[in-house]
Amino acid sequence: MFANFKRYRRVSKxxxxxxxxxxxxxxxxxxxxxxxxxISIPLIITQAISLExxxxxxLNTVSRRLTDSVSGEISYIVQQYSTTKSExxxxxxxxxxxxxxxxxxxxFPNQNLHNQSNNGLVIGPVDELLDRGLADRLDIPFKTDWxxxxxxxxxxxxxxxxxxQFLVPKKKLTAGSVWLFVVWIVGSAIILFMITAVFxxxxxxxxxxxxxxxxxxxxxxxxxxxxxxxxxxxxxAAESFNVMRERILRFIKQxxxxxxxxSHDLRTPLTRLRLxxxxxxxxxxxxxxxxxxxxxxxxxxxxxxEQMIAGYLSFARGEGTEEPQTTDMVQxxxxxxxxxxxxxxxxISANIPASLPDMMVRAGSLxxxxxxxxxxARRHGGKVxxxxxxxxxxxxxIIDDDGPGxxxxxxxxxxxxxxxxxxxxxxxxxxxxxxNIVQGHGGDIELQNSPLGGLxxxxxxxx
Numbered sequence: 001m002f003a004n005f006k007r008y009r010r011v012s013k014x015x016x017x018x019x020x021x022x023x024x025x026x027x028x029x030x031x032x033x034x035x036x037x038x039i040s041i042p043l044i045i046t047q048a049i050s051l052e053x054x055x056x057x058x059l060n061t062v063s064r065r066l067t068d069s070v071s072g073e074i075s076y077i078v079q080q081y082s083t084t085k086s087e088x089x090x091x092x093x094x095x096x097x098x099x100x101x102x103x104x105x106x107x108f109p110n111q112n113l114h115n116q117s118n119n120g121l122v123i124g125p126v127d128e129l130l131d132r133g134l135a136d137r138l139d140i141p142f143k144t145d146w147x148x149x150x151x152x153x154x155x156x157x158x159x160x161x162x163x164x165q166f167l168v169p170k171k172k173l174t175a176g177s178v179w180l181f182v183v184w185i186v187g188s189a190i191i192l193f194m195i196t197a198v199f200x201x202x203x204x205x206x207x208x209x210x211x212x213x214x215x216x217x218x219x220x221x222x223x224x225x226x227x228x229x230x231x232x233x234x235x236x237a238a239e240s241f242n243v244m245r246e247r248i249l250r251f252i253k254q255x256x257x258x259x260x261x262x263s264h265d266l267r268t269p270l271t272r273l274r275l276x277x278x279x280x281x282x283x284x285x286x287x288x289x290x291x292x293x294x295x296x297x298x299x300x301x302x303x304x305x306e307q308m309i310a311g312y313l314s315f316a317r318g319e320g321t322e323e324p325q326t327t328d329m330v331q332x333x334x335x336x337x338x339x340x341x342x343x344x345x346x347x348i349s350a351n352i353p354a355s356l357p358d359m360m361v362r363a364g365s366l367x368x369x370x371x372x373x374x375x376x377a378r379r380h381g382g383k384v385x386x387x388x389x390x391x392x393x394x395x396x397x398i399i400d401d402d403g404p405g406x407x408x409x410x411x412x413x414x415x416x417x418x419x420x421x422x423x424x425x426x427x428x429x430x431x432x433x434x435x436n437i438v439q440g441h442g443g444d445i446e447l448q449n450s451p452l453g454g455l456x457x458x459x460x461x462x463x
Contacts, residue, residue, distance in 0.1 A: 032204040039196050047189045054181060063126040066173050071133030073101050074166055078138065078157055081164060104152075104167035111163045113141050113156055126173050130155075206230035210237055217245060247439065269301035276301075327363045329356040329395055333388055336367055340374040340384075348400075348452070351387040356395060359463055361441060366461070369434045370397065373457050376431075377401035381454045394443065394462035403454035411447040434459075 077097055081090055090107075097103045127146055130153070134142055138157065145154035153173065155166040206229045213223040225242055228235035276294050333352050341347065377384045381403025389396040406414060415435045431445075438445045443461040450456035 032200060035200055035204070036193075036197055039200070040193055043189055043193060047185050050185060051182075060125055063173070064129050067126060067129040067133045070168055070172055071130060071137055073097075073103065074134065074155060074157070074168075075137035077101075077103070077105065077166075078140075078159075078164060082159055102169055102172065106165045106167075107162060108165060109162035113143055113158045113163060130173065203230050203234065206234045206238070210234070210241060213241060217248075222249070243442075250439075266305055269305050273298055273301050324360045324362055326358050327361050327366075329359055329361075329388075330354070332363055332367060333370070333386075333397075336370040336374065337386060339371060340378065343375065343378065345374055345378040346383050348383045348385040349387070350385075353388060353390055356388065356390055357463065359395065359461065361461065362437070365437045366441070369437050369459070370399075372434055373399050373459070377403065377455070377457075380404065381452075383452070385452065391460075394460055397457075397459040397461070399457045399459075400450040400452045401454040402450070402452040405449065405453070405455040406447060414447070415445075 077093060080093055084090060084093075094105045094107075097105050127144065131144060134144075134155070141158040143156050145156070148154055149167070151170055153168045153170055155168055157164045157166070209229075210226065213226050216223045222245075225245075226238045228238040228242075230238075276298050330352060333356075337347070337350050337352070374384060374386070377399060378401075381401030383402050385400045387398040389398070414431050435445050438459055438461070441461050443459065445460075446458045448456040448458060
């Protein structure tokens with residue numbers, strides 16, 4: 001039973017896939033064409049319903065009433081004309097019909113009807129309704145001609161001694177210009193479709209630009225900054241693409257700098273190690289005390305390489321694989337300050353609000369950033385002050401120290417990997433790692449002059 005159910009599901013799924021393929025054959029491939037199709041189909045259906053309602057209700061009802069009135073007038077005159085023998089009464093009847101009923105009547109004695117009705121192309125049901133009304137009221141042959149005159153309809157009725165011809169004005173049979181209504185329906189639909197098509201083309205032009213930029217960037221060619229245009233969603237997509245492009249280009253540039261810097265910086269300690277090993281005695285008994293200095297230098301070179309490699313790995317990890325989680329920002333900041341205090345950091349002040357909004361951040365990476373900044377302030381300065389401000393768009397961290405600070409011309413270069421702002425020993429990766437993590441959160445980091453005389457680090461993390 002379970003096998004039959006699985007077979008049924010597989011057959012059903014294959015049938016749906018085949019049906020989808022058949023439908024896709026008749027659909028346009030571009031999104032613009034499909035959107036215009038989605039707009040035009042309801043528009044056509046709406047206009048078709050409007051025409052059907054017009055013809056089926058208003059036009060049909062009015063035309064039936066008008067044709068019933070005219071056919072009634074004609075049948076009355078035919079009945080009066082055919083039953084009387086008085087020529088004077090017949091002439092009076094024809095004159096009064098012309099005067100009061102706007103019917104021009106002619107008598108053709110000793111003639112017969114030979115042709116069928118000539119209705120031709122008549123808009124609306126008025127011709128059929130007139131023929132039906134005359135057929136219901138007359139038991140004698142007749143025919144109608146709608147084509148001989150532009151403003152009149154010829155109704156010919158066969159009597160015993162001839163043909164009685166009526167010239168009926170078309171305005172007595174029609175409710176107005178049907179063509180005007182048809183032109184209005186079709187014209188308004190075309191105008192609305194063209195306006196919609198223009199707006200859709202403008203919107204989808206932005207989508208095409210974004211698609212081409214993504215395709216070009218995916219092939220390794222930089223498309224440049226994409227100008228946000230179009231609707232709010234398209235502008236957000238373009239801005240997101242620009243942010244993604246900047247992050248990827250920065251990532252590539254940083255990795256290139258790291259590889260070049262590591263290969264260059266490791267060469268020096270490796271060369272010293274090679275020279276130290278070459279200077280070691282190759283034969284005889286070696287006195288360890290005599291080689292203590294060389295061994296200490298080789299150990300120092302090894303530690304330096306370990307420090308470089310550790311810094312490289314730390315920077316290469318960047319944001320790592322840590323997933324953003326909802327984090328208590330007050331607790332995170334207090335934990336960082338407490339950890340720095342245990343390491344010997346002397347705080348002048350630590351202004352942390354009693355309440356901060358919880359945020360989706362990578363808590364471990366953010367602790368690492370704040371910890372590194374506080375550690376740099378402790379090592380290069382003496383006293384540290386930290387302030388946290390709750391802004392409408394995010395949280396602002398302000399860290400001040402009273403150290404020597406960084407010269408103005410070096411405040412940009414210290415964010416470059418392996419660049420330091422002083423002569424002290426270090427890999428120069430601390431601020432580069434901090435910038436990488438902060439920008440990964442969509443924020444920014446800025447170096448300023450501190451009121452304490454040292455360096456101020458301002459970190460903004462958006463909500």
